[in-house]
Amino acid sequence: MAAQSMPTTAERCRSVSQHSSELGVERDVGRSDDEVMADAQRDPAAFGTIFERHYDDILRYASRSLPLDVAEDCASETFVIALKKRSSYKPGRGTARPWLFGICLRLVSDARRKSARSSAGQRRLYVVEDVNTPNHADCVDEKADADAAYNQLLPCLEALSKADRQVLELYAWADMTYTDIANTLKVPVGTVRSRLNRARKKLHKAALAQSTAGHREAK
């Protein structure tokens, strides 16, 4: 009996694009998330468009604070839950992003709680998959620098309260506006401002302390 081989990455990607067109993603170009979500209430397949639009952002966000395999699960689960709870979607914002991030945040929080690996995940080394990429050495150097800088910042981030850190992460990693952050966390915009301001002050203090310690060591 001929057994089947595992699909390659290229095949998987092809299958995604096939599904995209099957599910009418191209048809939805130019339509707002609100409109697509309205369709998805009647026809679940329409939800595929929401997935295509936002999956990358959600995965990138989750992978910032979780090991990649866990982040992938969280991202995937976000859309399955969103699909099942699509009736709870409140239109009016034009974008489903805050709603999706709200779901994702809860999953990420759960995963962080459950996984003792979360901090290891944050500090994990980059896996450079394609070593034949031009300027490979430069890429590695850049990433190593980024890792070093982030690792220096990490203790400061970990010292923040969960609420402050969540706002900061949404701001930095999801590139959200204050309004979107407020909608995601279901708090007033003023609260977002004050949390971000508090985070900024704490980071400033921590940076000062690090700098002072650095000077002392240099002397």
Place this chain on the structure above:
Amino acid sequence: MSKFNKNSHTDRTNETDGAEFDAQVDVMKSHNQLDSSQVHTAKATAREQLNRAIAEESRRPAARGRRPLMWVGGVAAAAAAATLVAMNVSPPNDVEVRPAQPTATSTPTPQPTTPAPTSQATKTNPSPPTSPSSATASSQPSTEASAKKPGVPTGDLVDPFSLASIEQEITFRYAADLVDGSTCKPEYKKYFATVNSMRNLKRTPVTVRAMRAQTRFFWLGDTTREDLQHIHTAILSLPKEDVPWGSHPPFQPWGTYFDASPHWGVDCDGKAYRQLFGADSDNDEAARPPMPRQGSGTLDKLIAAVMSSTEVKTAAIGFNKCYSAASQQEIDSDWIVPEAFIKYSGAAPKPHDPEQIWTCYEASGLQAASRKVQAQWQAANPDVVKKWKADPAFYASKVAAAEKMIAQEEAKAGK
């Protein structure tokens, strides 16, 4: 440059602080950036999962509408199952023989459903079925029969932890979490334990991709007749439209694996296979077992046959759901997890917990059609092997079966 300075709360800070904060935000941004190939790969897998959820959601209203009937049917099926056992009925011989259709790309679509599930059992016929003909009789629900047979579930099937509920509501990952709760019915804990071991496997590097495709999987090894009754009744209590059928390229790693459908299979030893299906294995295309069609009652007959067979000592039922062509392809390759391990890693699987994984790996450890794989597996699982050897009769029977199988494989290969 981040948006910090552009936002209105900058009036509470000074420019130096703002610049410093922007730099810190930039550091955060540059941390752990995924490259596009990583995103694409993950996206494909996530899309498959979403497509399954979409398919489920698309069918939900119909399923919901029929649920009460099905629950009644589940209870009726329990009674019918008891009747079957009491009658000691023989395997079916009225099965329709369909040519194998190895079309991995076909998407299973829900077939017309029967109005209510009735457990159709076959009349006694001790000879192996060789042709698709003969009569069947429907076993009518009989509460008396179930009352006579201890251990047969009746109305208590209607509980949130029945396989039917789990199949519909919970992915295997979360089912595993339920095992930790004390509310799970004891007879189902065994199944969950297996599910739990699957969850653990999921984290291993080799299967991490493969297992993602398998959101629902029940694997029962070393199954007793009572176990099969539970499964029988649980599967019968599922709305028919939740049991999709379709074609499936045969995947048959050790010679006697019967794959009845893409999403349902029975594994039993060779003798039982012949008794049930009149063929040595599904290697024989002409005598390939029937592909049960939804609503045809064949599934009922098949399970009834397995239950009533005097030859089936060890049987396993895998139950899975998948709807997209892409996912189907993936599930085809990982239908049985141990084989997926062996197939893709080239090495023996290393169970996370030998106790939990026992049922799952029993087959691959002893029945693998390759001495090398068998030896690898057993070397990697000394505790499990020790447990096997604690039951000499069981171990001897398995070794004998494995020896025979290996000899056949070697003879075929001309060794």
